[in-house]
Amino acid sequence: MTLSLRARVLVTVLAALVLAGAAVAYAASARSAKAAKDRLAAVPSAPVGNGPRLQVLTNGRLSTVSSADPGGPREVTALACDRAYAAAGTVACLKPAGPLSATSLSVMDASLKERASVPLRGFPNRLRVSASGRMVAWTLFIDGHSYATTGFSTQAGILDTRTGRLVKSLEEFTITLDGRTYRNPDANFWGVTFAADDNRFYATLSTGGRRHLVEGDFAAGTVRTLRDNVECPSLSPDGTHIAYKSAIGGDPKKGWRLSVLDLTSRRVTPLAETRSVDDQPTWLDDHTIAYALQTGDGTNNIWSVPADGSGTTRLLVPGANSPAPSGSPASR
Amino acid sequence: MFRRKAFTAVSAAAAAGAALITAVTLSGGVANAATTTFTPVADTYVDNSTTGTNYGTSAQLGVDNSPVKRLFLRFTVSGVSGTVTSAKLRVHTDDVAGAESPSGGTFRRMSNTTWSETGTTWNAQPSIDGATLGTLGSVARNAWYEVDVTSYVTGNGTYSIGVTSTATDGADFDARESGSATAPQLVVTTGTVSSPSPTVTTPPPSGDPVLVGAGDIADSGSGDTATAALLDNIPGTVFTLGDNVYTNGTASEFNSYYNPTWGRHKARTRPVAGNHDYNTSGATGYYGYFGSSAGDPTKGYYSYNVGTNWHVVVLNSNCSAIGGCNAGSAQERWLRSDLTTSGRPCTVAMWHHPRYTSGANHAPDTSVAPLVQALYDNNADLILTGHNHQYERFAPINPSNQLDTTRGIRHFVVGSGGAGHYSFGTILANSEVRNSDTYGVLKLTLHASSYTWQFVPQSGRTFTDSGTTNCH
Numbered sequence: 001m002t003l004s005l006r007a008r009v010l011v012t013v014l015a016a017l018v019l020a021g022a023a024v025a026y027a028a029s030a031r032s033a034k035a036a037k038d039r040l041a042a043v044p045s046a047p048v049g050n051g052p053r054l055q056v057l058t059n060g061r062l063s064t065v066s067s068a069d070p071g072g073p074r075e076v077t078a079l080a081c082d083r084a085y086a087a088a089g090t091v092a093c094l095k096p097a098g099p100l101s102a103t104s105l106s107v108m109d110a111s112l113k114e115r116a117s118v119p120l121r122g123f124p125n126r127l128r129v130s131a132s133g134r135m136v137a138w139t140l141f142i143d144g145h146s147y148a149t150t151g152f153s154t155q156a157g158i159l160d161t162r163t164g165r166l167v168k169s170l171e172e173f174t175i176t177l178d179g180r181t182y183r184n185p186d187a188n189f190w191g192v193t194f195a196a197d198d199n200r201f202y203a204t205l206s207t208g209g210r211r212h213l214v215e216g217d218f219a220a221g222t223v224r225t226l227r228d229n230v231e232c233p234s235l236s237p238d239g240t241h242i243a244y245k246s247a248i249g250g251d252p253k254k255g256w257r258l259s260v261l262d263l264t265s266r267r268v269t270p271l272a273e274t275r276s277v278d279d280q281p282t283w284l285d286d287h288t289i290a291y292a293l294q295t296g297d298g299t300n301n302i303w304s305v306p307a308d309g310s311g312t313t314r315l316l317v318p319g320a321n322s323p324a325p326s327g328s329p330a331s332r
Numbered sequence: 333m334f335r336r337k338a339f340t341a342v343s344a345a346a347a348a349g350a351a352l353i354t355a356v357t358l359s360g361g362v363a364n365a366a367t368t369t370f371t372p373v374a375d376t377y378v379d380n381s382t383t384g385t386n387y388g389t390s391a392q393l394g395v396d397n398s399p400v401k402r403l404f405l406r407f408t409v410s411g412v413s414g415t416v417t418s419a420k421l422r423v424h425t426d427d428v429a430g431a432e433s434p435s436g437g438t439f440r441r442m443s444n445t446t447w448s449e450t451g452t453t454w455n456a457q458p459s460i461d462g463a464t465l466g467t468l469g470s471v472a473r474n475a476w477y478e479v480d481v482t483s484y485v486t487g488n489g490t491y492s493i494g495v496t497s498t499a500t501d502g503a504d505f506d507a508r509e510s511g512s513a514t515a516p517q518l519v520v521t522t523g524t525v526s527s528p529s530p531t532v533t534t535p536p537p538s539g540d541p542v543l544v545g546a547g548d549i550a551d552s553g554s555g556d557t558a559t560a561a562l563l564d565n566i567p568g569t570v571f572t573l574g575d576n577v578y579t580n581g582t583a584s585e586f587n588s589y590y591n592p593t594w595g596r597h598k599a600r601t602r603p604v605a606g607n608h609d610y611n612t613s614g615a616t617g618y619y620g621y622f623g624s625s626a627g628d629p630t631k632g633y634y635s636y637n638v639g640t641n642w643h644v645v646v647l648n649s650n651c652s653a654i655g656g657c658n659a660g661s662a663q664e665r666w667l668r669s670d671l672t673t674s675g676r677p678c679t680v681a682m683w684h685h686p687r688y689t690s691g692a693n694h695a696p697d698t699s700v701a702p703l704v705q706a707l708y709d710n711n712a713d714l715i716l717t718g719h720n721h722q723y724e725r726f727a728p729i730n731p732s733n734q735l736d737t738t739r740g741i742r743h744f745v746v747g748s749g750g751a752g753h754y755s756f757g758t759i760l761a762n763s764e765v766r767n768s769d770t771y772g773v774l775k776l777t778l779h780a781s782s783y784t785w786q787f788v789p790q791s792g793r794t795f796t797d798s799g800t801t802n803c804h
Contacts, residue, residue, distance in 0.1 A: 058386070058451045060758030074386045076453050096758065097695055123693070143692040145754060151579075296476065296769040296795065298690060298756030318389060319450030 003246065054284070055086045056302060056320035062093065062112070067284075067325065070317045079112060082124035086110075086326035088133030090161065094124035094140075107136055107161055118166065122155055126232065126280045129324075130194035134162050135218070137192035137201065147190075147231065147278060148252045156189035156203060158218060169205065173216065176224035179206070179315060189223075191232030191280045192216075195239055202226075202233040202242060211247070213261075231312075232280035233290075237308070240264065241308065243271075243281040243289050258291065260307050269309040284325050285308070290322035340678030351536035357390035365417070370407050370518040372508045373467055374449035377403035378457045388449040391510040392426055394791075395437040396502025403437075403505070404458065406445060406520040409488050414540025417523035419485035421479050421493065424514040425472035425487035425506040433503035436468025440524045441478045442492035443735055446727065446762050454757075460494030471503050485520060489799070490764065537620045541639040542566065544788075547606065547684060548720020548753040550589035554749030555771045560593035562773050566788065569638060570597045573746055574606025574649075574684030576618060580607035586621040592752075601625060604645060605632045606684040606718065610650045626685055630654070633663050635670050641803075645712075649685040649700050652793045659702040667703060671710035677781065678803035679712040684719050686745045688733050690766060691720025692757035705731045708741060713803050714776070716782065718747040721754040722768040725797060729762050744785070746774045770795040 022109045052067040062079040066072055071329035081093035082103065089110045091119045097103040103124050107116040122140030127134050136159045144152025158167045167173075170189040175182045184207045192203040198218075205214045205223065213230035216223040229250050240263055245256035255276030260269045271289060279291040290304045317323065376388040381399035392403040405421070421439065425431045441462025452458065459621045466479035485491055497503065503630070506514035544566045550556040563570060574595070586595075603626050609618040619629035628633030632648035642757040645667065651657035657664060671679065685697040689706045697719075708714065708731050726733075728740025747754075772789040779800075786798040 061451060061456075063386075071389050073382075073390065074388075074450070075384050076386050076451055076456065077384065078455070080758070149752070174540070294755050296757055296767050298766045298768060308762075311465050319448070 001102070011159075053326055054317065055084060055091070055322075055324040055326040056317050057084055057300075058320050059300075059321040060096065062091070063320065064319055064326065065320075070150045071315070074160055074317075074320075077112065081106075083127040083138075084322050085127045085129045085324040087129040087324065088130050090129045090133035090136070091326070092127055092129050092136045092138075094120075094127050094138060095211055097123060103140065105136065105138055106246055107159065116159065116161060117163075118157075118159060119166065120168075121159070125154070126191050127322075128157075128193055128234075128280070130198050131196060131237065134198045134290055135160055135201075137194065137203075139190040139192070139284075143170070148255075152188075154190045154206075156186045156192055156200070158192065160198075160218070167218075170216070170223065172221065174222045175205065175207075176222065177205075178225060182207075189214075191234075191244075193233050193235045193242075193280075195235060202235060204231045204233065211252075213242070213244070227261075227266075231256070234281045234283060236283050236286055238286050241307065243283065245277055245279070246279070248276075253283065258289065258305070259291070259320075260309070269307075271305050271307070272311055273303065273305045273313050279321075282325070284323075290316060290323045290325075294321075340675065345396070354605075365521055365523050366412075366414070367519060368409075368412055368675050370409055370519075370520065371512065372405050374406040374447070375404065375516060376449050376452050376749055378452060378453050378454040379400050383454040386453050388452065389509060391507050391556055393423075393500055393505040393507045393516075395497040395505070396433075396500070397496075397498050397548075398500040398502075401497070401502055402457065402460065403458075404442070404447060404452065406449075406464050406490065407469050407485075407494070408490045409485060409491075409518065409520055412438075412488050412522055412788070413522055414522035416482065416486050416520055418519075418521040419480070419482045421481045422476055422517040422519060423472050423761075424451045424476050424506045424510075424516070425471050426506050426510075429473070430461050431473040431504040431604045432471060433497070433499050433501055434470050435497050435499035436471035436477055436503050437495040437497040437499075438467045438494055439481070439634040439651045441465060441484050442494045445490040445492045446764055447492070448759070457610060458492070458494070458495060464500060465493065465773060468503075481518070483661075485518065491505070491518070518623070520544040520789045538793055540780075541642065541778045542568025543571055543638065544568050544642070544773050544780065545571035545573065545601075545682065546746045546773045547604065548575045548721050548747040548751040549749035550576060550585070550593055551578035551751055552589065553750065553752065555752070555790075555797065556589060556593040557750075558771050559748070559750050559773055560596060560738055561786050561791065563597050564596065565674040566773070566775055568593070568775075569644075571644075571682060572601065572749070573605040573682055573716055574604045575608040575747075575751065576606065576621075577783050578608055578751060578791065579790060580611040581615055581617045583617040583620055586617050589620065598625075599621070602636065604646055604684055604718075605650060608611045615650070615653070623786065631663070631666075633666065635674070637676060638673070639778055640781050641677050643671075643674040644677045645670060645679065645681040647681060647700075648685040649697070649703075651699050657699050657703055658703070661702070664702050664706055666708045666711070671712065678778065678783065679707070679710070680714040680716065680776065680778075680783070681712055682716040683708050686719055686743070687715070687731075688726060688729070688760055689717075689720050689731055689745050690724055690745050690756050690759045690763050691722055691745070691747075691754050693754045694720050696760070699790055701731065704741070707786045708739065711804055712741055713801070716744070716774065717745050718749070719746055721747040721751050722756065723748045723770070723772065723774075723795075723797070725785075726760075726762055726767040727762040727764050728770060728801065732757045733760065733762055737760055742801060744774060746787075747786075748772050765797045767795045767797075 053064040065074040091108040105118040106331035187207045212225040214223040248254040256269040302317040379541040393403040413479035447458040508515040724745040726743040777784040784800045
């Protein structure tokens with residue numbers, strides 16, 4: 001990305017503000033204090049600018065960029081995650097699995113101090129924190145590695161950070177399919193997204209060769225199917241729309257398209273992104289969707305696209321994935 | 333602005349999209365030279381007053397001593413043939429007040445050529461550990477400066493250059509993100525091109541032995557057909573890297589999927605067993621199909637020689653099936669003995685589960701670490717594996733994945749044999765080249781004291797990767 005001269009001057013001005021100590025360090029303050037001793041100019045390492053931040057992963061390292069200049073300088077921490085999300089001061093991280101060590105969910109506060117850790121089995125895939133920061137939901141691959149194949153299995157879990165209630169698998173929940181109580185050992189869940197009440201949620205249920213959008217009730221332990229061929233739902237901040245991926249022609253082997261479902265009118269709007277996206281989209285605001293795509297050499301890039309089907313795609317953060325609009329660091 | 337009158341621009345086509353190729357024909361047409369200009373594939377700087385900040389997307393590159401700023405440049409030189417007679421690094425100072433400096437910095441080689449443009453920070457920066465290439469004195473704003481790097485850039489390859497400054501009033505250069513008119517340049521001139529225009533020339537057959545193959549091969553899809561067609565045109569010994577058939581390694585799968593494709597070359601194939609082959613108990617489908625070519629069915633590890641200088645070791649990373657891969661296991665003891673007695677100066681080893689991989693689906697496998705250690709202790713040169721369905725090449729590394737240009741072993745993951753591709757996860761240090769969208773085979777030409785690798789892509793695809801490294 002090319003910065004205009006004006007933008008460069010702006011960055012310089014913002015950097016000057018940082019040097020004046022106007023911004024608050026995002027990462028652990030202990031490290032900043034230690035590093036300060038080694039520096040000629042005793043100033044904390046801090047994000048450039050103090051506005052809202054977008055949390056991302058830079059080659060598996062938890063990072064943030066300015067929401068106003070997401071392609072600009074970024075803060076990169078040493079924390080390794082396979083997938084991360086953040087909302088309202090809750091940072092969630094699915095840690096990489098080693099050959100002999102399983103993954104785990106780490107729930108941290110905004111200064112990356114761990115508040116909870118949940119040992120898990122499988123390969124990290126999706127992760128969400130509800131808008132209030134209370135509910136954390138994740139998806140792991142247990143067998144297989146791709147939604148495009150048959151024979152894979154996933155496990156989706158939810159942690160209520162307020163009560164400590166842990167649901168390790170949504171397969172424990174009672175399923176109502178097409179209006180009738182349903183049981184099938186082949187049921188797999190993935191891609192959970194929470195509503196503002198921190199109880200209602202949406203997810204994908206795969207069973208009997210169909211992939212359903214389900215609406216769930218966390219307190220009641222129930223889910224019911226709403227419609228077919230909706231995967232990895234993501235509820236808009238205002239709760240009126242769901243962004244999701246749907247298999248082209250109902251066949252995941254052909255790839256996925258991003259679309260938005262209006263929950264009131266049930267109308268579906270395909271988005272301007274025409275490449276196959278295998279990600280759980282996220283809403284940057286009520287009008288903009290973000291998601292990651294990987295190039296053939298393994299480079300991840302975060303893109304954005306208008307949520308109403310108009311416009312074009314935009315490269316938002318090069319060399320990053322797992323986007324989460326995490327709010328202002330100063331408010332943490 | 334670097335073209336001189338006699339220069340004729342011929343082609344701007346370059347595989348990486350990073351090179352502007354200018355061919356030069358001198359009068360008389362006797363001696364020919366070609367100049368190729370490369371822009372960086374990555375550039376960034378770090379600042380010790382913002383220790384966790386990455387500036388990889390910035391249009392500016394700072395070098396300074398207060399605060400301390402260091403800048404890093406990486407170029408990939410490709411498509412250059414003949415002797416490099418001149419290599420010049422050119423950098424342009426930014427057209428803003430303050431870009432000027434009493435010192436443009438000291439330019440040095442770096443051994444690390446795999447640092448991340450968007451992940452490098454003061455806290456996580458590559459070491460500027462090589463010889464000094466040159467030092468720039470006073471620099472003005474909005475001007476070009478040149479450093480002779482001929483001693484470093486001697487041919488195709490990837491080159492990293494780090495810049496530091498002792499000036500408290502540092503310089504600001506334009507980064508690659510500033511656009512092609514001001515981006516840093518590496519201008520490479522060769523003096524002994526045999527034809528007037530730069531063409532990709534295939535070296536004449538050397539007669540050296542060839543090993544060719546891949547892993548993760550045959551299923552009901554068409555990838556195996558595409559890679560088998562490549563083997564039809566490449567002579568030599570065929571290797572596999574395990575997961576020869578999907579999903580369960582049954583005799584029926586070998587007959588249905590492998591035999592009509594890679595099976596055409598069975599008579600010249602020396603296979604490796606993978607986890608899917610062992611989905612049939614004892615891998616009886618695998619051993620039944622390949623017979624004595626696969627070695628002792630109770631072991632699955634064996635070795636053979638190629639040409640006069642090369643030793644090939646086939647190991648079995650399905651460790652639990654054969655009593656382990658740990659130090660002191662039967663396989664590890666056999667390996668050490670085999671390497672000690674082989675008497676060949678060059679060694680390539682192969683098995684299924686990668687010790688190092690950036691693949692998203694299978695983590696680096698520590699259970700094979702004792703085998704890697706035994707190979708390193710005995711100065712082996714190459715390790716080939718599969719398991720993750722993609723292609724990845726590492727720099728020569730020690731058993732802890734640290735760059736080791738003296739005794740390091742080059743690791744390859746060649747899981748591109750035909751099974752559906754996997755994506756990449758976190759890219760490991762020293763991973764030099766990756767691809768996850770092209771089926772293909774790795775061709776190794778085994779010279780007397782070096783090897784040349786070439787990734788040969790399926791028909792219709794362009795990704796490739798090649799190079800030569802000496803044995804040690």
